[in-house]
Amino acid sequence: MIAVVIGTRPEIIKTAPLVKEAQRRGEAVVIIHTGQHYDEKLDALFFEELKLPKPAINLHVGSHPPAQQIAAMVLGLSEAFQQLQPTVVVVQGDTNTVLAGALTAHKMGIKLAHLEAGLRSDDWGMPEEANRVVADALSDILFCPTDVQTERLAQEGIRKGVHVVGNPIVDAVQMFRQEAANNPSIENNYGQYVLLTMHRPSNVDEKERLEAMMATFDALGSKLNQKIIFPVHPRTSAKLKETGLDCRYADSPNLSLISPIGYLPMLNLMDKASIILTDSGGIQEEANILQVPCVTLRANTERPETLDAGGNSLYNGTDPEVLYQIVKQMMAKPRDWACPFGDGRTSERCLDILKANGLL
Numbered sequence: 250m251i252a253v254v255i256g257t258r259p260e261i262i263k264t265a266p267l268v269k270e271a272q273r274r275g276e277a278v279v280i281i282h283t284g285q286h287y288d289e290k291l292d293a294l295f296f297e298e299l300k301l302p303k304p305a306i307n308l309h310v311g312s313h314p315p316a317q318q319i320a321a322m323v324l325g326l327s328e329a330f331q332q333l334q335p336t337v338v339v340v341q342g343d344t345n346t347v348l349a350g351a352l353t354a355h356k357m358g359i360k361l362a363h364l365e366a367g368l369r370s371d372d373w374g375m376p377e378e379a380n381r382v383v384a385d386a387l388s389d390i391l392f393c394p395t396d397v398q399t400e401r402l403a404q405e406g407i408r409k410g411v412h413v414v415g416n417p418i419v420d421a422v423q424m425f426r427q428e429a430a431n432n433p434s435i436e437n438n439y440g441q442y443v444l445l446t447m448h449r450p451s452n453v454d455e456k457e458r459l460e461a462m463m464a465t466f467d468a469l470g471s472k473l474n475q476k477i478i479f480p481v482h483p484r485t486s487a488k489l490k491e492t493g494l495d496c497r498y499a500d501s502p503n504l505s506l507i508s509p510i511g512y513l514p515m516l517n518l519m520d521k522a523s524i525i526l527t528d529s530g531g532i533q534e535e536a537n538i539l540q541v542p543c544v545t546l547r548a549n550t551e552r553p554e555t556l557d558a559g560g561n562s563l564y565n566g567t568d569p570e571v572l573y574q575i576v577k578q579m580m581a582k583p584r585d586w587a588c589p590f591g592d593g594r595t596s597e598r599c600l601d602i603l604k605a606n607g608l609l
């Protein structure tokens with residue numbers, strides 16, 4: 250039996266194609282949810298929309314300081330693995346859930362497969378970097394999106410069990426794009442617009458930084474004469490409330506702060522945007538796949554393929570004029586860059602490899 254351990258919004262989306270393909274093949278597969286994300290709009294909504302089986306077990310760990318959160322997950326997962334006896338545990342990405350899933354599987358002698366292995370930002374200020382490095386060090390099977398990651402893993406001495414399979418986000422986009430396009434959506438209300446998402450601690454946790462970012466977006470919307478649509482992540486929402494910035498921008502003609510949205514409306518919103526500004530990992534990839542220009546609001550990215558392809562650009566500052574110039578430049582580019590993340594058959598390849606390794 251495959252146990253897919255997930256805990257957050259992007260993990261639900263990126264493992265959905267693998268779960269569905271395993272079901273289609275008649276393989277035994279269960280989802281174990283740590284409960285890292287729990288708001289309806291970051292969790293249950295996606296199970297419903299993507300027609301996923303309910304988690305066999307939900308640990309309902311919730312939000313805590315990282316060490317306590319991870320400890321609670323390890324404890325809960327050890328009981329879940331004991332009960333379900335999976336032959337392989339699959340984790341995806343770089344969250345605290347991934348670290349807990351990897352540690353627990355390894356310590357219990359259960360084979361571990363890591364989807365999106367080998368990504369590195371080399372920025373240890375990001376909570377995710379340690380999670381990536383530890384998960385890869387403990388994994389038996391490492392599913393890399395491109396050669397960039399196999400090379401990086403080789404430099405770290407990891408060569409066994411490494412496979413280039415593409416990124417499952419391509420599978421997800423292909424699987425749900427048509428359904429999204431067939432569904433009435435909110436993007437019709439906006440005319441031409443910029444899509445913004447932001448939730449990294451480095452952008453939202455400090456008041457000064459968040460305040461400067463919000464002022465920059467407001468100015469950018471005005472300069473472009475386009476509304477900036479901002480589905481707000483709960484981490485960011487809490488910080489905006491705490492600082493009173495939610496009220497300051499509530500009536501701005503340039504910014505529209507909305508609740509997090511489901512994957513189908515999100516696909517539509519991304520698809521029709523003039524440009525995407527984001528610090529999200531998954532959205533950098535999706536922008537590239539959908540051929541929508543992207544500016545990543547960070548100093549670095551663990552997705553250098555998107556920069557090389559020409560569809561993404563980094564900006565970590567808060568100068569509205571500089572951001573405006575980068576945005577204009579990106580919007581002027583022909584949208585013809587190639588997708589470096591594979592052909593949408595990543596999940597099929599992963600299951601073939603698990604089977605060939607006697608894990609199914």
Ligand code: UD1
Nearest residue numbers: 257258285286287288291312344345346376377483484487
């Ligand atoms: C986590 C991941 C990050 C990923 C993101 C996806 C880690 C270290 N971070 O960041 O890599 O990009 O998920 O969205 O694993 N909250 C709610 N409701 C929820 C969940 C969270 O209100 O359902 C609030 C709580 O105030 C919580 C805060 O958001 O303290 C942060 O949640 P947490 O899961 O710790 O980190 P994310 O910022 O969501």
Ligand code: UDP
Nearest residue numbers: 259262480509510511512515529530531532
């Ligand atoms: N997403 C969504 N609704 C939203 C915001 C994001 O469906 O309101 C999707 C997005 O398309 C992508 C994933 O959630 O597939 C990215 O999640 P997030 O940015 O929270 O995490 P990251 O990718 O940075 O880990």
